[in-house]
Amino acid sequence: MQYQATVRIEQKAGMLDPEGTTIKRALGQLGYQVDSVKTARLYEIVLEAESAELAAQKVDEMCQKLIANPIIHNYTVELKELK
Amino acid sequence: MQYQATVRIEQKAGMLDPEGTTIKRALGQLGYQVDSVKTARLYEIVLEAESAELAAQKVDEMCQKLIANPIIHNYTVELKELK
Numbered sequence: 001m002q003y004q005a006t007v008r009i010e011q012k013a014g015m016l017d018p019e020g021t022t023i024k025r026a027l028g029q030l031g032y033q034v035d036s037v038k039t040a041r042l043y044e045i046v047l048e049a050e051s052a053e054l055a056a057q058k059v060d061e062m063c064q065k066l067i068a069n070p071i072i073h074n075y076t077v078e079l080k081e082l083k
Numbered sequence: 084m085q086y087q088a089t090v091r092i093e094q095k096a097g098m099l100d101p102e103g104t105t106i107k108r109a110l111g112q113l114g115y116q117v118d119s120v121k122t123a124r125l126y127e128i129v130l131e132a133e134s135a136e137l138a139a140q141k142v143d144e145m146c147q148k149l150i151a152n153p154i155i156h157n158y159t160v161e162l163k164e165l166k
Contacts, residue, residue: 002118008125023126023150032145033130035085040125042091043106046118062115067106 002048002082003055009068009075010040043067052079085131085165086138092151092158093123126150135162 011017020037027034045062049055059077068075094100103120110117128145132138142160151158 010125020126026149027145030145030148032141034145035129035131036127037129038127040127042093042123042125043103044119044121044123046120047116048118058115062110062113062117065113066109 004080004082005045005059006078007043007063007067007075008040009073012072012074015072055079087163087165088128088142089161090126090146090150090158091123092156095155095157098155138162
């Protein structure tokens, strides 16, 4: 089976988000007052696996080993079956 | 009313995604064969507006003027009422 995993990586609470801060300030300079801007990254990974459970487990390992830094990031994974 | 807009920015079809390519290769070196990795950025913007229509219009302007580069990016906006 082929699965698409959407991994969302964001800073843990209390971590600085300088890109969000900069965009909020730049929006203000353009005349758009907003209350907050928070950034996150998305990774859409298409992979083969024998079951949804195995796909989810593999993607979780990928996040732990490479994609996220568990010290500073929270991550969530959504899995969708493609075929 | 307060709204949360989730803006998703991704490369247009045909644009290179070097971060995705690098992660796919690095995953392969770690023993995880995947079919593809595509990256995108998320911006969660909290703002005040008189209606959902006005909020959506403002966020669209922000995307056009600052957050996205319409030549190379596609973007989508999801709006949620907070209070």
